Amino acid sequence: GQNIDQPTEMTATEGAIVQINCTYQTSGFNGLFWYQQHAGEAPTFLSYNVLDGLEEKGRFSSFLSRSKGYSYLLLKELQMKDSASYLCAVIDSNYQLIWGAGTKLIIKP
Amino acid sequence: DAGVTQSPTHLIKTRGQQVTLRCSPKSGHDTVSWYQQALGQGPQFIFQYYEEEERQRGNFPDRFSGHQFPNYSSELNVNALLLGDSALYLCFSPLHFGNGTRLTVT
Numbered sequence: 001g002q003n004i005d006q007p008t009e010m011t012a013t014e015g016a017i018v019q020i021n022c023t024y025q026t027s028g029f030n031g032l033f034w035y036q037q038h039a040g041e042a043p044t045f046l047s048y049n050v051l052d053g054l055e056e057k058g059r060f061s062s063f064l065s066r067s068k069g070y071s072y073l074l075l076k077e078l079q080m081k082d083s084a085s086y087l088c089a090v091i092d093s094n095y096q097l098i099w100g101a102g103t104k105l106i107i108k109p
Numbered sequence: 110d111a112g113v114t115q116s117p118t119h120l121i122k123t124r125g126q127q128v129t130l131r132c133s134p135k136s137g138h139d140t141v142s143w144y145q146q147a148l149g150q151g152p153q154f155i156f157q158y159y160e161e162e163e164r165q166r167g168n169f170p171d172r173f174s175g176h177q178f179p180n181y182s183s184e185l186n187v188n189a190l191l192l193g194d195s196a197l198y199l200c201f202s203p204l205h206f207g208n209g210t211r212l213t214v215t
Binding site for chain 1: 142144149150151152153154157165197199201204205206207208209211
């Protein structure tokens with residue numbers, strides 16, 4: 001079967017750095033997404049990785065290793081508004097999106 | 110503004126009723142996918158429409174059906190509603206979600 005694993009919940013301090021990991025086992029791979037979802041709202045697009053390496057976008061960076069079936073989302077200079085769930089999703093060989101359950105990130109002052 | 114619009118925003122129905130949810134993708138985007146998201150879980154794929162045809166389907170019963178119109182807008186229909194159908198229903202058109210429809214079945 002296909003599987004996306006993420007930690008259920010993480011806690012970090014305002015101003016700090018946090019890394020949210022995602023491991024996947026899917027039938028084929030055509031890219032990996034990270035989305036942010038605030039409570040009660042729809043997910044919003046953060047990043048897309050299809051090649052190995054680090055993609056940086058402001059305070060957020062996303063890393064991919066296809067050989068290890070592994071990605072992480074790095075959030076720097078954490079702000080209270082970053083408190084949200086972070087969803088990892090992989091496009092499989094049928095171009096279907098397979099979603100993780102999400103990581104709830106709690107930011108403390 | 111990602112351009113994917115959904116209606117209604119919230120909906121309350123009783124068991125056994127039928128519901129229709131609507132989605133308009135961003136102009137020029139011809140592929141629409143529907144997802145169900147229960148509280149605390151990731152989105153679960155219902156089906157995908159492309160050029161007015163259902164192209165892929167997830168593990169959902171036949172009570173869940175859909176349609177895509179020539180202008181690429183789409184509808185999700187759910188018949189014989191169950192309490193377990195209460196969830197956030199999301200429309201997805203490449204890279205972006207609509208704001209979702211929160212369905213509550215009582």
